[in-house]
Amino acid sequence: MTCGIRMHRRTALSSLLALGAAGAGFGPAAAQGGKSALNLAMVAEPPTLDIQSTPADLVCIIMQHVYEPLFTFDAKAALVPMLAEAMPKISADGKLYTITLRKGVMLHSGRELNADDVVASLKRWMDVSPRGKSVAVQVADLAAKGPLTVDITLKNAYAPLLSQLAMASGMAAIMAKESLAQPLREYVGTGPYKFKERKPDQYVLLTRFDGYAARKEAASGYGGKRVAAVEELRFVPVPNANTRVEGALAGQFHYADLLPIEALPRLEKAGGKVVPIMTPSFGFPYLVFNTKEGSLAHQPVRKAVQTALGEGEMLAAGFGDTRFFVAEGNHFPKGTPFYSTAGITAYNERDAKKAKSQAEQAGYKGEPVRILTSRQYDFHYNMALIMAEQLKRAGFKAELNVVEWATLLQRRADPKLWDIYITHSGLFPEPMLSPPQLGDGAPGWWNSPAKQEALAALNQEPNPAKRGALWGRVQQVVYDEVPYIQVGKFASLSARAPALQGYTPYTYPFFWNTSLKS
Template structure:
């Protein structure tokens, strides 16, 4: 049944490629037909950091996945495939030991060949720095090098999401040159098809082609397979104003513009070929994270009252407008996928102000301000925040909107004294432990409870895919019962590209290897 979900993505990709004409050329011929100029890529903001381990922000992942690579990655159907690893690992009969062999001859950007020591030290840093890495570290008994090209990971118990955790671009388990490893990271030395050249704050991040790149031989698929740096340079330009990204696309200023407002679709469609709109279905889900550590939302009864007040259908309508762009439904995973569940659905989209008032009074609410942290970098975040504040006020809560730029939001959400609810979104992935980060330990929100630990342990230690679906239902029920976050619904994304840009494949984290400008 997962196939049905994946077909919608593949169909969108195929339609976009046919519209641009790039699907008509095989990869080798297509690359030869493209010019080797620079790509101007309009992003939603200035990245808070270029350290791919230090943040789960999609913007950093989008940029730095061109510089760094993981051991494993996802193909076009979200299946695990090797990247820096030679093949999928050999797993012991008890499911605890993973033996990984690295590809030989992979060059780092400093001209040295990658080895097992680089991998081990990189993964150890990831487990110290990244929220997902920290959570995974608790599952690992040992991580060691085995010769120049071997890595051994021994788990304390079987852990089904290990490879997906190592593969996700967001908060990436990036493999970097051991001599560059530091905190904070100053030298960005990876193995990717592009290398870091320059960052000019509020102007651009510039990546240049890595001439010694060691490409895989398999056909390009998703985030893996053969990567070719067709364009000589990638210039990621921060354009925080969404309307400016739209106007720049229509004027031919950008070869690609990310995450455009849904109301721009009509103008893009009527541009007369000046730009090509790209609609990526089942792109992701917006969600609201609660501060369970301190402040007014640390109270579970009050979180439940807030959940009762929420009308997420109204929020989605405010965020996306056109019903082609969103679906309001309680299940975290789409119907037809292995993790579809209706657990907790009675608590979704209640929008009951009177009931919420009664719940908050019983919980001892005294009129404390609920601080909502949001940003205008993503228009739908801000629009949903406005509706959220009004719904809270109708239920008798005092709500305050704190609107900051995205980099500041990412920084502030790490301080439990500065907010009560913040708004973000995630891609829709086939493995529950990949997103949201709140399912792990240590992510902003700091959710921890016996029910969380026990249900997640049961899910993660079960390696039989057929049994994991029901176990996810138990986790979803705990999320509704303890309200660490609220999954608002599902949305499709809108971006745009120049008709001259060929070879671009729509994806959660846009990538630009195998893409270039038509001569």
């Protein structure tokens, strides 16, 4: 899901040289003026720094250091307060949430955060964010009820509200109200780091915010106390995966994100020069179907495609090492509250003969099935190659359209340009957090009475114990109507320098509470 503009190897290396010329250096603590700095190799150039406006992982990874939400998730995926003083007071009917803010939280502009900032920020989020728009249809009123109190009034009970407000990607980020604009030109938040400088195709530079008001609870996941122990964070776009590997091995980066799985043996044999990191249960790849126009707008044709696909073979092509993927049709892992086997007999069928018969009965007449993908993520592209072959064996006219990731993000907004696109998501504790196709209006444009009925039952049930079974009904509808296909689960590979201390693997890597050993 991370977005970016692809650079060639030469461009990536020139950006490293530019960092050195700026004084960043590549040693454990070398930086301009002797400041401690982390050089962090990211998969791409961020398309924007507006964390509200996009679900792109890369934007979240960078700007979660600048902005904070009202609530977040701890190490056990439980909701905990961040800018809120405590968890909200919720009315008996589940329609009124009263949120009290922490006192003394300072914005990067130097003034204290207040309820007007929160209301203005959330209203903007509900205007510009795909996730925010799905929440907006549930909201009857949003208002400041005092300097540090905000009321959110819902039309109906909506169980996922706090999880939506806590999600880091496409964050309901709280910003200084005077900085709000469309597009954003100033990045004024409350986080432990503040925005300093962006040089396109070279780096995004964040510096420590000395006025940061940390929580007092012990750090846990994204929650609790955040400390900016390192003075500068430099996020360097390095789209070539092999360049990220070589840079990590050479000590040029303190952290290198999303490395190819086949690099693991080299990292393990590097003699302690680098520390490989596996992030388990990182996420799931998924295939989004165009339900609005084109060859797959007809549901029986999508069912035939579903029958043709062998997700296990796709995962093997994408990740290779069986330690890094699990082929299973349940959306949520066994042992979690939303685990369900509903519909999974349709997973991983890989039955070309049956699929061809289904397609013919559905009226498929050889129209192109345009698969939109990118090489930004090797596993996306490798899975697309296998998928195209599986579809061809079932009689489909599969066409692979390989574009830059930024181009894919543009094209997926136009239903005339594609039939399937490949992306991935983190694995989150609330079903409504991902994929966005469960909401309204996301590319794919899935909408049906069965979807609305199943989701209404899930989202209006306040009892967590009952919501698990209700998710099973939603999962069944997904398998029946095929708006998207969850391919399986995967772990990610990244690497850190031995000098980087305190790093804990999470879906969206963060670098508060990390330090550099000299």
